[in-house]
Amino acid sequence: MSAFRKLLEKSWLVVALVLLWWFASASSTNVFFPPLSVILETLVRDLSSGLLLEYLAFSLTNLGLGLLFAIIIGIGLGLLIGEIRPLRDALDPYVSFARSIPQAALVPLIIGTFGLGPGPKIYTIAFACVFPILLNTIDGVRGIEPTIRRFGKVYRITPARYFRRVVLPGALPQIFAGIRVALPIGITVMVVSELYAANKGVGFYILNSSSTFQMAQTWAGAILVGVVGYFITLIFFRIERLPLRWYFKSGAMAQ
Amino acid sequence: MSTFTIPVVVPGAKACGLSRRARLTISRLAVLVALAGAWQLLYISTLLPEVAPDLVQIVLALFTVLTTSSFWIAVGQTLFGAFAGWGIAAAVGIVLGVAIGTSGFLSRSVEVVVEFGRAFPMLALMPVVVLVIGVNARMEVLMVFLSCLWPILIQSIAGSRRQDQAVADTVAVFRISPFRKFWKVTIPSAMPLISTGLRISASISILVSIGVGVLSQTPGLGRQITMAQEASRWDLAFAYIIFAGLVGWALNSAIAAAETKALRWNRQEA
Numbered sequence: 001m002s003a004f005r006k007l008l009e010k011s012w013l014v015v016a017l018v019l020l021w022w023f024a025s026a027s028s029t030n031v032f033f034p035p036l037s038v039i040l041e042t043l044v045r046d047l048s049s050g051l052l053l054e055y056l057a058f059s060l061t062n063l064g065l066g067l068l069f070a071i072i073i074g075i076g077l078g079l080l081i082g083e084i085r086p087l088r089d090a091l092d093p094y095v096s097f098a099r100s101i102p103q104a105a106l107v108p109l110i111i112g113t114f115g116l117g118p119g120p121k122i123y124t125i126a127f128a129c130v131f132p133i134l135l136n137t138i139d140g141v142r143g144i145e146p147t148i149r150r151f152g153k154v155y156r157i158t159p160a161r162y163f164r165r166v167v168l169p170g171a172l173p174q175i176f177a178g179i180r181v182a183l184p185i186g187i188t189v190m191v192v193s194e195l196y197a198a199n200k201g202v203g204f205y206i207l208n209s210s211s212t213f214q215m216a217q218t219w220a221g222a223i224l225v226g227v228v229g230y231f232i233t234l235i236f237f238r239i240e241r242l243p244l245r246w247y248f249k250s251g252a253m254a255q
Numbered sequence: 256m257s258t259f260t261i262p263v264v265v266p267g268a269k270a271c272g273l274s275r276r277a278r279l280t281i282s283r284l285a286v287l288v289a290l291a292g293a294w295q296l297l298y299i300s301t302l303l304p305e306v307a308p309d310l311v312q313i314v315l316a317l318f319t320v321l322t323t324s325s326f327w328i329a330v331g332q333t334l335f336g337a338f339a340g341w342g343i344a345a346a347v348g349i350v351l352g353v354a355i356g357t358s359g360f361l362s363r364s365v366e367v368v369v370e371f372g373r374a375f376p377m378l379a380l381m382p383v384v385v386l387v388i389g390v391n392a393r394m395e396v397l398m399v400f401l402s403c404l405w406p407i408l409i410q411s412i413a414g415s416r417r418q419d420q421a422v423a424d425t426v427a428v429f430r431i432s433p434f435r436k437f438w439k440v441t442i443p444s445a446m447p448l449i450s451t452g453l454r455i456s457a458s459i460s461i462l463v464s465i466g467v468g469v470l471s472q473t474p475g476l477g478r479q480i481t482m483a484q485e486a487s488r489w490d491l492a493f494a495y496i497i498f499a500g501l502v503g504w505a506l507n508s509a510i511a512a513a514e515t516k517a518l519r520w521n522r523q524e525a
Contacts, residue, residue: 006363013364014371032387090282094290100458100503104466105496108481109489113304188376188466195378195470203379210382218383226375233374 034216043220052205052224059201060228062118063190066125070182074130075175078137079167088138099135103128103189107196116200121193128189129182133175140174141167173247176240183236187229202228308490316490317497325479326495330502333468333475336392337460340399344460345453348404352411352449357441362412369412373405378466385471395467395475402463403456410452414445450514457510461503476502 022036046052081088081095106124114120144167152166194203202225209217273281291310298309308316320326355361381398388394422444426436468477476499483492 009360009363010367014367017368032383086282089279090286093283094286096507097500097504100507101496101500102462102465102503104462104469104477105480105499107466107469108484109492109496112481112484113306113489184374184376187374188378188462191376191379192466192470195381206379206382210386213386215383215386222379222383225379226371229376230371230374233370 031213032215034219038216039219039223042216043224046205046217046220047224052202052221055201055205056224056228058118059190059194059203062121062193062201063125063186065118066122066190067129067179067182067186069122069126070129070133070186071179073126074133074178074182075137075168078134078175079141079163079171081134082138082141082171083163083167095131095134095138099131103185104192107189107193111193111197116198121190121198124193125186125189129186132181132185133178136174136178136181137171140171140178143174144170173244176244180236180240183233184229187225187232191225306487306489308493312490313493316488316494320491320494320498326498329474329476329479329495330498332392332473333461333464333477333499334502336395336467336473336475337399337457337464340396340464341403341457341460343396344400344403344407344456347400348407348452348456349411349449352408353415353441353445355408356412356415356445357437359416362416365412369405369409373409377402378463378470381467381470390471390473392473394471395464395473398467399460399463403460406455406459407449407452410448410455411445414448414452415441417444417448419444447518450518454507454510454514457506458503461499461506465499 018036025033025035026037028035043052081091103124106127110124111120114123148166148170152162157165191203191206194201195207198204198207202221206218206221206225209215209221295310297303298307355365377398380401381394384394384397388397418441422440426440431439464475465477465480467473468475468479469481470477472478472481476495480492480495480499483489483495
């Protein structure tokens with residue numbers, strides 16, 4: 001199949017849907033569903049005035065820091081728990097319980113108590129994202145071939161080296177799978193934390209405009225969050241391939 | 256220098272002294288005691304915010320909450336919203352997904368749209384939905400549906416696209432009718448991926464239904480937690496969160512058990 005046809009096949013539906021929305025809403029007088037042209041105009045206006053960009057930067061910084069904490073804690077704890085069997089056995093019920101706590105349930109407690117600043121939002125995002133990463137790291141460590149472990153033992157390499165050169169690379173594909181799961185959860189919690197209470201951020205923009213019936217702004221904010229979320233996911237899929245090149249090359253993927 | 260040992264598990268090996276089970280129970284209880292102790296230490300050292308309850312208050316709240324009818328009603332409302340949205344999403348997602356997945360052209364066409372839908376945090380649309388249909392159970396079900404649809408759809412498309420070459424050849428050689436092929440080949444081979452989609456979206460359904468409650472005050476666990484926090488009753492909020500976790504955990508285990516039972520044929524190894 002030619003590249004052009006492939007591109008056409010992939011994009012026609014998107015184009016059709018956008019056009020459908022554009023024309024179906026073009027003469028809409030319904031307050032809740034403003035014309036798409038108005039929504040996009042609002043989006044461009046608020047982006048170029050810098051207001052929305054500032055909010056977006058605030059939200060994405062929270063997301064990035066929360067995710068960073070989650071990755072550091074998740075991988076660190078995951079390597080230890082996965083490698084040390086007694087620890088794993090003892091902690092197993094607590095980990096599977098903590099991961100079952102619906103992440104949104106913590107929003108009122110953390111943000112209601114610690115206020116509107118970025119700190120509480122980052123904690124909430126980190127807590128929500130840590131469990132997929134932790135669980136996948138544990139699974140990844142456990143999935144390392146026993147022969148490879150025994151090699152490490154036979155060569156008597158130091159624990160630090162053993163973790164860095166044997167356990168971490170072996171678990172890396174699973175770890176990335178965990179981060180991939182954590183990413184949309186993080187974005188959702190980011191939005192929820194701002195919709196709950198904030199004075200800044202994309203979620204605040206959405207909430208504030210809807211409570212003043214500026215529906216075009218509400219839609220613009222929602223579209224922005226969606227597009228940004230989509231591109232973050234896409235970018236992550238690209239980045240993921242770099243450190244895992246050896247893994248994809250080895251053909252271990254069942255595709 | 257190397258006191259570092261790599262745990263090697265020998266199947267069937269009996270540990271000496273206490274039985275494995277007993278040691279496991281003891282170690283797990285020790286963790287619980289350590290967690291509780293750490294909390295109490297933090298409480299005494301006043302590092303925690305003032306509203307934080309001490310251990311006794313949390314334990315008491317756990318029992319008090321269980322005896323109140325508002326708790327059970329809230330659990331019911333949250334589960335209803337989650338289940339209704341999840342069920343509709345399952346029906347729509349599987350039917351649409353299998354229809355799309357059996358056509359190569361359609362599945363290539365919807366790829367971008369479906370990926371976008373999955374990456375889209377549907378709760379961002381909630382303010383609009385609230386204004387259009389109001390704060391009620393219907394809105395909650397709609398939000399859960401919108402969030403649960405995508406994982407099920409994606410897994411159903413992927414599942415019905417996947418086909419073993421040998422199986423496809425066999426179908427061609429035996430000239431099996433398309434209808435029969437659909438029910439006997441496509442659907443069973445799609446089942447493992449579909450059930451993964453169902454499991455992923457089941458946990459999303461609880462997350463969204465509580466999230467909607469937290470944000471819009473629809474009746475349910477999310478609202479109870481918000482109200483407890485606003486009344487500075489951290490002990491109650493803690494109890495609600497712990498039970499919300501238990502509900503999620505029970506749901507996950509139930510689905511995992513059902514999955515193992517339904518898909519036993521697919522689990523030759525392990």
